[in-house]
Amino acid sequence: MSQSIECSNQGWTRLQVLTIAVDIGGSLAKVVFCARDAGKLVFQSVETENIAEFMLLIHEIIQKHNGGSQSNVRIVATGGGAYKFHDLLCTEFPDVLEIARLDEMVCLIKGLDYFIHEVPEEVFTYNDLDGEHIVVPEHAKVYPYMLVNIGSGVSILKVDSPAQYTRVGGSSLGGGTLWGLLSLITGARTYDEMLSWAHGGDNTHVDMLVGDIYGADYGKIGLKSSHIASSFGKVFQRGPHSPIKESTADSILHPDTNTDDIQSRNRKFNNSDISKSLLYAISNNIGQIAYLQAKVHNVPNIYFGGSYIRGHLMTMNTLSYAINFWSNSQKQAFFLKHEGYLGAMGAFLTFQNSS
Amino acid sequence: MSQSIECSNQGWTRLQVLTIAVDIGGSLAKVVFCARDAGKLVFQSVETENIAEFMLLIHEIIQKHNGGSQSNVRIVATGGGAYKFHDLLCTEFPDVLEIARLDEMVCLIKGLDYFIHEVPEEVFTYNDLDGEHIVVPEHAKVYPYMLVNIGSGVSILKVDSPAQYTRVGGSSLGGGTLWGLLSLITGARTYDEMLSWAHGGDNTHVDMLVGDIYGADYGKIGLKSSHIASSFGKVFQRGPHSPIKESTADSILHPDTNTDDIQSRNRKFNNSDISKSLLYAISNNIGQIAYLQAKVHNVPNIYFGGSYIRGHLMTMNTLSYAINFWSNSQKQAFFLKHEGYLGAMGAFLTFQNSS
Numbered sequence: 001m002s003q004s005i006e007c008s009n010q011g012w013t014r015l016q017v018l019t020i021a022v023d024i025g026g027s028l029a030k031v032v033f034c035a036r037d038a039g040k041l042v043f044q045s046v047e048t049e050n051i052a053e054f055m056l057l058i059h060e061i062i063q064k065h066n067g068g069s070q071s072n073v074r075i076v077a078t079g080g081g082a083y084k085f086h087d088l089l090c091t092e093f094p095d096v097l098e099i100a101r102l103d104e105m106v107c108l109i110k111g112l113d114y115f116i117h118e119v120p121e122e123v124f125t126y127n128d129l130d131g132e133h134i135v136v137p138e139h140a141k142v143y144p145y146m147l148v149n150i151g152s153g154v155s156i157l158k159v160d161s162p163a164q165y166t167r168v169g170g171s172s173l174g175g176g177t178l179w180g181l182l183s184l185i186t187g188a189r190t191y192d193e194m195l196s197w198a199h200g201g202d203n204t205h206v207d208m209l210v211g212d213i214y215g216a217d218y219g220k221i222g223l224k225s226s227h228i229a230s231s232f233g234k235v236f237q238r239g240p241h242s243p244i245k246e247s248t249a250d251s252i253l254h255p256d257t258n259t260d261d262i263q264s265r266n267r268k269f270n271n272s273d274i275s276k277s278l279l280y281a282i283s284n285n286i287g288q289i290a291y292l293q294a295k296v297h298n299v300p301n302i303y304f305g306g307s308y309i310r311g312h313l314m315t316m317n318t319l320s321y322a323i324n325f326w327s328n329s330q331k332q333a334f335f336l337k338h339e340g341y342l343g344a345m346g347a348f349l350t351f352q353n354s355s
Numbered sequence: 356m357s358q359s360i361e362c363s364n365q366g367w368t369r370l371q372v373l374t375i376a377v378d379i380g381g382s383l384a385k386v387v388f389c390a391r392d393a394g395k396l397v398f399q400s401v402e403t404e405n406i407a408e409f410m411l412l413i414h415e416i417i418q419k420h421n422g423g424s425q426s427n428v429r430i431v432a433t434g435g436g437a438y439k440f441h442d443l444l445c446t447e448f449p450d451v452l453e454i455a456r457l458d459e460m461v462c463l464i465k466g467l468d469y470f471i472h473e474v475p476e477e478v479f480t481y482n483d484l485d486g487e488h489i490v491v492p493e494h495a496k497v498y499p500y501m502l503v504n505i506g507s508g509v510s511i512l513k514v515d516s517p518a519q520y521t522r523v524g525g526s527s528l529g530g531g532t533l534w535g536l537l538s539l540i541t542g543a544r545t546y547d548e549m550l551s552w553a554h555g556g557d558n559t560h561v562d563m564l565v566g567d568i569y570g571a572d573y574g575k576i577g578l579k580s581s582h583i584a585s586s587f588g589k590v591f592q593r594g595p596h597s598p599i600k601e602s603t604a605d606s607i608l609h610p611d612t613n614t615d616d617i618q619s620r621n622r623k624f625n626n627s628d629i630s631k632s633l634l635y636a637i638s639n640n641i642g643q644i645a646y647l648q649a650k651v652h653n654v655p656n657i658y659f660g661g662s663y664i665r666g667h668l669m670t671m672n673t674l675s676y677a678i679n680f681w682s683n684s685q686k687q688a689f690f691l692k693h694e695g696y697l698g699a700m701g702a703f704l705t706f707q708n709s710s
Contacts, residue, residue, distance in 0.1 A: 026584060026588055048592075049592045079568070080568030080569035084571075105576065151585075172640075173586055174588075176584075177585060180587030207527070208381050213434075213435030230382075231532045231535075237382065237402070288524075292650075293647065295651050
């Protein structure tokens with residue numbers, strides 16, 4: 001998220017009411033507001049589990065950008081946390097003008113629409129071969145399109161017009177799954193640690209490829225030997241299943257203490273290889289489901305949003321690759337610079353023309 | 356796989372040539388042959404990594420059922436291992452009549468066709484509410500249907516007639532992924548251990564539900580509070596991400612030794628809960644992709660085969676549930692008693708009428 005978005009030219013800096021939009025998801029709480037002094041939109045986020053810290057952030061925004069007065073502040077909340085933490089918001093900010101609650105999906109498509117139509121250099125395509133290409137709005141704004149929003153879980157929306165959408169599906173295999181499983185296996189403590197590990201890994205040490213099964217391509221159905229047949233398919237084979245044959249001082253198994261098994265196994269399999277494999281597996285899977293939904297609903301353009309992506313090139317390349325592979329290049333994956341803020345942006349915009 | 360299949364009434368017990376069909380996959384090597392003395396088909400399997408043991412099994416079959424003579428034995432091989440281990444088969448069985456290689460997908464649909472049309476009480480439906488129901492062949496044999504074969508990975512085939520099929524897709528998230536990840540995390544050493552853990556688990560300890568995000572149902576889009584929004588979505592929150600706030604004697608983190616982190620985290624999350632969550636996640640995901648492929652290709656009936664299922668009720672219930680959920684009960688999941696032997700059965704049948 002390198003670029004900033006002006007808000008002075010919209011007249012938002014001159015509004016009497018300071019609108020603070022929050023989108024509280026399962027893992028991340030996001031905030032968007034217009035900093036009057038700087039004339040720019042501000043985008044920030046805090047882990048939802050640290051909700052007290054998030055409330056403190058809103059207090060700081062009111063202090064710094066509105067002199068501490070709540071009376072002309074409007075809080076616009078969306079995401080599940082708008083409901084779950086509504087009482088907390090009311091307690092923390094008793095003197096604000098209003099605490100509004102808005103539907104998450106409506107905000108997502110409103111935010112997406114704004115980013116596509118109003119923000120230059122926001123939408124881009126990416127793959128490792130061609131690199132990043134900024135998309136001209138004319139090409140990108142054609143309805144209908146799909147929005148695949150990847151947070152803790154995945155929501156897939158078909159957008160027919162600025163005001164018309166359907167949630168066509170979703171998946172429970174999303175960011176929460178990647179970070180949850182990786183932290184369990186590798187002991188990683190931050191997203192960045194896991195992503196940097198993935199970067200240096202070699203997934204073929206844990207994934208079973210077509211070549212591992214066939215010893216060659218499976219030409220008849222067009223699967224190359226390098227195609228991943230089974231994510232993590234090599235682990236159970238080389239793992240605890242045959243302790244005797246692969247026994248070393250480390251890997252001898254003690255029936256009553258699984259911890260020892262886990263340690264020896266985790267020494268056998270590299271954190272980098274595991275991280276890359278799971279990043280591939282989840283991203284590919286989301287890409288495949290997104291393609292299938294786009295196929296079912298006959299939609300050519302697929303926007304990927306949500307905090308899962310984090311501007312990470314390997315993630316975007318995998319999503320793009322999946323869309324190209326499955327659609328035979330008939331469908332196109334698009335990304336956004338402010339990928340994680342669609343919902344918060346939509347919530348912000350809802351009140352900007354009426355205040 | 357409780358029931359046996361007669362082969363005396365087919366005339367197979369009187370054939371001069373003993374046909375031994377093998378289907379060597381990424382994780383399991385399967386064998387099917389007709390035991391002349393017992394008049395029944397025999398189904399056996401060995402882990403592919405123990406390929407020497409599998410060769411020994413074939414030697415034993417030849418010894419016991421053909422007096423040790425290879426001269427009137429035909430080995431019919433399919434699966435990737437038919438190619439990868441072809442030289443080994445030739446070395447081990449130099450005096451057999453023939454070592455034939457057959458395409459995996461062709462064998463799968465031939466085997467499926469036989470089980471559907473020729474074997475009574477083979478095909479059934481299952482869900483926790485209604486239990487198991489044997490399907491009358493008339494209902495089940497209508498073309499086209501989908502075959503979702505779940506081994507280490509997943510292959511999805513559309514079958515238009517006994518001889519006509521298309522491999523429409525697949526997924527790398529299959530049995531190899533479930534067993535690989537679970538063995539990494541839990542230290543489990545057998546399939547049965549993981550399945551019995553899953554049985555007693557409570558996935559809501561690790562999965563993030565709609566209710567965890569919203570504090571309630573998300574009624575507008577029809578998602579109940581009990582719906583899984585993010586598989587493993589609670590792990591990274593309660594895991595290493597906020598060590599200070601949740602610190603106990605166990606969970607205090609030592610920066611240089613990830614192993615300690617993993618141990619403390621694995622103590623925080625129960626192996627049973629993890630096993631159930633991942634079994635749900637992978638099965639649901641396969642069910643969703645199967646539904647979407649069936650929708651794209653306008654096919655109402657979906658057969659699930661492959662060694663992933665292992666007759667496990669929770670797995671079948673999850674697959675059935677996913678098909679019902681996504682299709683609004685417009686599509687039907689079917690299972691097979693000999694689920695893991697479609698390919699080997701098809702290979703066996705190919706030569707039974709011509710020898």
